[in-house]
Amino acid sequence: MTQYKGQEHYLVAVDCIIFGFDGEHLNLLLIKRGFEPKKNKWSLMGGFVQPTEDLDGAAKRILHQLTGLKGVYLEQLKAFGQPKRDPEERTISISYFALIDINQYKEKISDTYAAEWFPLKKYPKLIFDHDKMIELAKGRLRYKASLHPILFELLPEKFTMPQLQNLYEDVYDTSFDKRNFSRKVLSTSLLVKLNDKDMSTSKKGAFYYKLNKKQYTENFHSFLKFIPNPDHLL
Amino acid sequence: MTQYKGQEHYLVAVDCIIFGFDGEHLNLLLIKRGFEPKKNKWSLMGGFVQPTEDLDGAAKRILHQLTGLKGVYLEQLKAFGQPKRDPEERTISISYFALIDINQYKEKISDTYAAEWFPLKKYPKLIFDHDKMIELAKGRLRYKASLHPILFELLPEKFTMPQLQNLYEDVYDTSFDKRNFSRKVLSTSLLVKLNDKDMSTSKKGAFYYKLNKKQYTENFHSFLKFIPNPDHLL
DNA sequence: TCAAAAGTGTTTATTCTACACCCATGG
DNA sequence: CCATGGGTGTAGAATAAACACTTTTGA
16 A cells, blocks of 8 residues: 655645626636746636645635635635646646626736636636636536526625526526516525616616525525526536 | 745545445445554545546546456545645545445455445544545535436446335435336436346346436436435435 | 516416335245 | 235326516606
8 A cells, every 4th residue: 555655746736717797798817827837828816725724725815816805605626637737847736616796806906917807708728727627617607506596696795687687698608588587586585675776777777686695595505496407508 | 926936745645435335225435544644544545646647547546456446437526635634744635436336346356455345324433534525425426316317326237126216215314205216217218127027125026127328328417306305305 | 759678477388296006926 | 825025107286388568767
């Protein structure tokens, strides 16, 4: 049996796939890499795991460095470990995906990172296996969102039913019947209707809703079947 | 931004949660650790990631070393990276779970490992965070099996409807109506009924079924809603 | 006054659930 | 011949899907 002695050691990194929703489309936050190798190439935000932090801690730190945000939805996606994935030196990368309210992200938190939002449907070539990570994250997001109310993490505190539907429609690249959609969403009693309206997108105005936090946290792991026939959409 | 130079390097290991079904209960294959630290303590089968292999490759190798099996169902579970999880030296462990046909595992493939099956409901204290890994794997198995036909991996080529139902009942620690259960399973057209019967558990005998491989591989990722009201069972 | 987006209800089809009796055979 | 486990069908309930018209108001 293998012993500790003589075993190879590797760099361990964390890479974050950061999703945001601008009201129209799902977007990805990418950075222009500031050092070699692949300097000035587009990349996921990442960094090495430090001696005193655990993996989730590293992911939170890295996310915070780029966005200034804390308390963000963050979930471990998968560990990537192809020997040659980083040509400089073998690095095991633990990928995470994050869902943030795009409005909370103020442009240029710091000048250290040249970050930019890209539509998920059209983002630049990325270094290493970062494209693979993104495709995997996209699949996972679709999968999970078809069963759990995860997409609310992408919206501001107050949002309207049409906004919510747009989000789902963009994620699944399809369209839903608005009567069935709102009935289904409301039947979960996850939402609280507010008295004020968003007047910015129509003359009639659309009522705002907010999450019922209690219901949300308690029922997060229940199966909610948000999406009709999700099979064909994943 | 962090550079490569001066970054800490860590050991990277793979640990395998190996499930088997003996007809009665779900079981775990554990080994008695052959080296320090924690020599002679029960542990998951694991090993360090070698320079030329990727993570899946390491998991396959480790699984093969213990069971002699190849082509086994194997899925990455989660990366564990608490700084002190291994008191000897910081080690990032990528956990995998495997589903094997318990009959394919011939006792004592080699004398190198003292391996033993334990019921999932009552297994010994394990080293490090291996208990956490197992609990996570159990949850993942239940979750996934409620949506996808994953549990067939635990059965032999030929199995009967009562066997299959026993398996599901043990996994979810509940009982199902056999009429509804078989109707639901058969409606997926995942199974092919054979002409011979298993005469070992009843006088009438129970027909064998086998998987329709084509249907199985094509529909594996579809949602199958195998389990009524899975919420309360996960 | 009309164009544009928001909001709402009903009918039909499908799926799920609960439930009980007959069958085949080895002892 | 009977005890044991295997096999099957149906009716009622719940859920999902398809579908169209009315409301509001700023321009």
